[in-house]
Amino acid sequence: xxxxxxxxxxxxxxxxxxxxxxxxxxxxxKQGSAVVGLRSKDHVVLVAVKRSPNELASYQKKxxxxxxxxGIAMAGLTSDARVLSNYLRTEAxxxxxxxxxxxxxxRAVNMIGDRAQINTLExxxxxxxxxxxxxxxxxxxxxxxxxxPSGIVSExxxxxxxxxxxxxxxxxxxxxxxxxDLSLQELVTQGLRxxxxxxxxxxxxxxxxxxxxxxxxxxxFTMLDGEATQQYLDLIDEGARHAGGRxxxx
Amino acid sequence: xxxxxxxxxxxxxxxxxxxxxxxxxRTMQPIVTGTSVVAFKYKDGIMMAADTLASYGSLxxxxxxxxxxxxxxxxxxxxxxxxxxxxxxxxxxxDLETRELCMDDDxxxxxxxxxxxxxxxxxxxxxxxDPLWNSYVVAGLxxxxxxxxxxxxxxxxxxSPTIATGFGAHLAQPILRKRVEGRxxxxxxxxxxAILDDCMRVLFYRDARSFNKLRRxxxxxxxxxxxxxxxxxTNWDFAESIVGYGG
Amino acid sequence: MTSIGTGYDLSxxxxxxxxxxxxxxxxxxxxDNSGTAIGxxxxxxxxxxxxxxxxxxxxxxxxxxxxxxxxxxxxxxxxGWMSDTRHLVKRAREESRNYHDTYKRDVPAKIxxxxxGMYKQVYTxxxxxxxxxxxxxxxxxxxxxxxxxxxxPSGQYFGYHGCAAGKGKQVAxxxxxxxxxxxxxxxxxxxxxxxxxxxxxxxxxDKLFELELSWVCEESGRKHQRVPKELIEEAIQYAERALDExxxxxxxxxx
Numbered sequence: 001x002x003x004x005x006x007x008x009x010x011x012x013x014x015x016x017x018x019x020x021x022x023x024x025x026x027x028x029x030k031q032g033s034a035v036v037g038l039r040s041k042d043h044v045v046l047v048a049v050k051r052s053p054n055e056l057a058s059y060q061k062k063x064x065x066x067x068x069x070x071g072i073a074m075a076g077l078t079s080d081a082r083v084l085s086n087y088l089r090t091e092a093x094x095x096x097x098x099x100x101x102x103x104x105x106x107r108a109v110n111m112i113g114d115r116a117q118i119n120t121l122e123x124x125x126x127x128x129x130x131x132x133x134x135x136x137x138x139x140x141x142x143x144x145x146x147x148x149p150s151g152i153v154s155e156x157x158x159x160x161x162x163x164x165x166x167x168x169x170x171x172x173x174x175x176x177x178x179x180x181d182l183s184l185q186e187l188v189t190q191g192l193r194x195x196x197x198x199x200x201x202x203x204x205x206x207x208x209x210x211x212x213x214x215x216x217x218x219x220x221f222t223m224l225d226g227e228a229t230q231q232y233l234d235l236i237d238e239g240a241r242h243a244g245g246r247x248x249x250x
Numbered sequence: 251x252x253x254x255x256x257x258x259x260x261x262x263x264x265x266x267x268x269x270x271x272x273x274x275x276r277t278m279q280p281i282v283t284g285t286s287v288v289a290f291k292y293k294d295g296i297m298m299a300a301d302t303l304a305s306y307g308s309l310x311x312x313x314x315x316x317x318x319x320x321x322x323x324x325x326x327x328x329x330x331x332x333x334x335x336x337x338x339x340x341x342x343x344x345d346l347e348t349r350e351l352c353m354d355d356d357x358x359x360x361x362x363x364x365x366x367x368x369x370x371x372x373x374x375x376x377x378x379x380d381p382l383w384n385s386y387v388v389a390g391l392x393x394x395x396x397x398x399x400x401x402x403x404x405x406x407x408x409x410s411p412t413i414a415t416g417f418g419a420h421l422a423q424p425i426l427r428k429r430v431e432g433r434x435x436x437x438x439x440x441x442x443x444a445i446l447d448d449c450m451r452v453l454f455y456r457d458a459r460s461f462n463k464l465r466r467x468x469x470x471x472x473x474x475x476x477x478x479x480x481x482x483x484t485n486w487d488f489a490e491s492i493v494g495y496g497g
Numbered sequence: 498m499t500s501i502g503t504g505y506d507l508s509x510x511x512x513x514x515x516x517x518x519x520x521x522x523x524x525x526x527x528x529d530n531s532g533t534a535i536g537x538x539x540x541x542x543x544x545x546x547x548x549x550x551x552x553x554x555x556x557x558x559x560x561x562x563x564x565x566x567x568x569x570x571x572x573x574x575x576x577g578w579m580s581d582t583r584h585l586v587k588r589a590r591e592e593s594r595n596y597h598d599t600y601k602r603d604v605p606a607k608i609x610x611x612x613x614g615m616y617k618q619v620y621t622x623x624x625x626x627x628x629x630x631x632x633x634x635x636x637x638x639x640x641x642x643x644x645x646x647x648x649x650p651s652g653q654y655f656g657y658h659g660c661a662a663g664k665g666k667q668v669a670x671x672x673x674x675x676x677x678x679x680x681x682x683x684x685x686x687x688x689x690x691x692x693x694x695x696x697x698x699x700x701x702x703d704k705l706f707e708l709e710l711s712w713v714c715e716e717s718g719r720k721h722q723r724v725p726k727e728l729i730e731e732a733i734q735y736a737e738r739a740l741d742e743x744x745x746x747x748x749x750x751x752x
Contacts, residue, residue, distance in 0.1 A: 005507060011627040012508070015501055015519075017526030019627075100366035104357045106560075114587065117580040123625040140356045151580030155560035156553070173554055341601075345594060352566045352590055354723070 011123045021127060022120050025149035028129035032075030034162035034198035035062060036191050037133040037144045038172065040182045043216030044135040044142035046073040047191040049199065050209045063213040063223055067092040069102045070136035071213045071221045075162030077129035084112045084132065105136030105143040109153045117151035131161040137215050160194060167197040184219070188212055189235045196236065205233055280332035280383040282306050284317045285459040286418030287328035287387045288449045290426050291396050291411045291434040292442035295470035296389035298328050299446050302479050303461035310461065318467045320474040322347055325361045325390035326467050330415040331403070332383035339382060342371065361390030365399045373405025385415040390469050417457040422449035451482050510624040520628060521621050524650040527630030528577040532706065533665035533697040535673065536574065536634040537690055538645035538658050539681040542714020543636035545574040546690035548665065548698050551705040564711045568593035570603050570638050572711050572721035576663030577631035585633055588616055606637035606644035610654045618652025632662035638719040665697025672696060683714040687724055691732035692739045708733060
């Protein structure tokens with residue numbers, strides 16, 4: 001491939017001031033199926049498309065609950081995501097035990113960001129090969145944050161990571177200004193539309209491969225899989241006819 | 251050959267060097283102490299008062315100590331008991347405040363969280379049989395809700411519309427029960443100040459570790475306000491009629 | 498570059514024959530590729546400003562902050578890798594806390610700068626680690642007044658009246674040198690800082706950016722804080738006006 005001298009480990013700078021191993025780890029995120037996150041003023045939603053290695057196997061879990069007020073969706077090496085989500089759960093519990101309050105979402109994501117940074121600093125480690133979208137609701141309202149292998153954490157109105165996520169981002173960039181006042185149902189539908197844009201030709205979103213997660217004001221983190229997703233899948237096309245005109249039209 | 255070891259009967263263990271027979275000494279009593287804290291809810295928030303005396307046994311040793319402190323913008327903490335333990339707690343709480351401030355993410359540590367944090371420290375120390383010899387009163391507005399809580403050196407905690415620590419639990423609490431409870435949302439600031447002064451006056455008359463130089467504080471939607479020291483009007487005419495016990 | 502392919506530039510524990518440590522220089526490259534960050538020390542305080550380059554319109558404004566608080570009286574802004582910055586700020590917080598636990602007073606800026614320099618230097622010594630790709634600018638108000646320090650990836654640090662790091666550091670330095678810093682107030686410095694960041698910004702390379710400003714001064718009670726919104730807006734207007742005037746002058750020259 002593109003072998004060069006400076007890409008063997010994460011503790012070597014290239015002459016241009018880059019760290020190739022971190023960039024390669026970010027490629028691992030793009031190998032995973034896409035996830036989309038988006039928020040309104042009261043709610044924040046994750047939608048993801050699950051993969052199954054063959055017809056006899058189950059679908060790979062994409063969305064995980066951290067606490068009543070927080071959940072994550074992953075793209076990339078899911079086993080790395082498990083390590084990170086266990087850590088997040090422990091920290092969320094600690095916050096409740098020590099301060100009696102839910103862990104503020106931004107702080108939670110920065111905690112795993114700081115952990116990921118260590119893996120880019122010392123020889124003999126590899127950066128995490130997973131990207132996360134974290135959603136949560138705290139005193140400052142709903143949040144959507146992205147974690148990536150470099151340890152950089154960013155907050156978005158709407159975002160997507162994973163395979164062909166650029167298509168979803170294009171969709172979101174066109175529409176995100178209207179998300180602010182959407183209801184939870186409309187928000188999920190908008191998310192599914194963006195997610196649909198990431199699918200390969202001939203593939204479709206269905207009750208088997210779609211995962212939905214949301215949290216918001218007076219709404220605990222909730223995950224929907226299987227048949228429960230049908231009611232939202234039904235809205236994708238219907239909405240395009242009615243609401244689509246409003247959201248897509250510039 | 252190995253030296254022959256003599257097995258002593260278990261009652262006669264050899265004395266280890268630099269150890270008091272394995273015994274550990276703990277804090278057995280407070281040393282420099284502050285007396286009562288009185289606090290209660292009223293219409294706009296919470297009122298609290300404490301005098302400025304730090305006693306060394308029965309000696310009125312330091313006469314302008316501060317026993318009320320603000321933690322962040324919305325929380326007020328009052329303390330009775332050992333004042334060096336309080337100074338340690340103050341340091342811990344300042345640290346907490348700095349950590350919160352550094353986060354800079356528009357989220358503030360609420361009064362309930364400060365209360366829980368202090369309670370955890372107190373309970374944790376008591377499980378080590380090394381308690382901080384204090385009673386804490388924590389007051390504030392947490393998400394616009396009035397909060398008033400108590401925690402002592404065992405980590406025991408409770409919340410109540412009126413709280414008085416130390417001698418105040420005996421002398422001020424009955425007054426608070428009568429004049430405050432059930433009326434927490436009605437009492438105007440003026441009346442609240444009068445109740446507070448009445449409690450502190452009774453304490454000054456009857457508690458030999460109290461002092462007529464005190465501070466009062468309030469937490470309202472506007473934040474925490476701790477007053478400069480002031481004194482109460484007193485009238486000792488009644489002392490004439492007291493007979494016996496040195497009267 | 499002569500360093501490439503010689504094999505002397507793969508580890509931070511290797512000198513080149515002419516006595517250089519290339520890995521440290523490469524880390525400095527990461528700093529030079531980042532958005533411009535500046536610090537201005539004036540008579541009543543210190544102002545920090547940074548050009549936060551945004552890779553997407555979807556980012557929430559005023560989040561993902563680049564200027565951080567290390568202690569009540571210490572602010573840090575940096576050019577370079579954001580995740581390394583967080584690591585160093587975490588360390589600065591630990592150092593400040595540690596100092597406060599031991600001496601019960603705020604850590605003096607000079608001591609914090611020295612400790613941060615020492616910490617960074619350790620990461621230039623061993624092959625098992627890489628140097629931090631961060632130039633750290635520290636603003637503080639301590640017992641000796643307003644203080645400004647910058648710590649390089651190598652661990653070198655200096656005190657400054659005004660300093661700059663990142664892409665636009667040459668432009669920024671030239672502009673800073675024109676200012677009479679010791680006669681200025683922070684309120685004036687905010688405007689100048691905004692103007693400098695705007696003029697250092699290269700619109701052809703980075704489309705979206707956000708100006709972030711903080712201060713530690715008499716007016717903020719010697720605490721490090723975000724500059725109030727109204728003042729930022731005022732500063733941005735000033736910066737945009739100044740840029741327009743510059744453009745007009747250039748047009749005039751051409752005519």
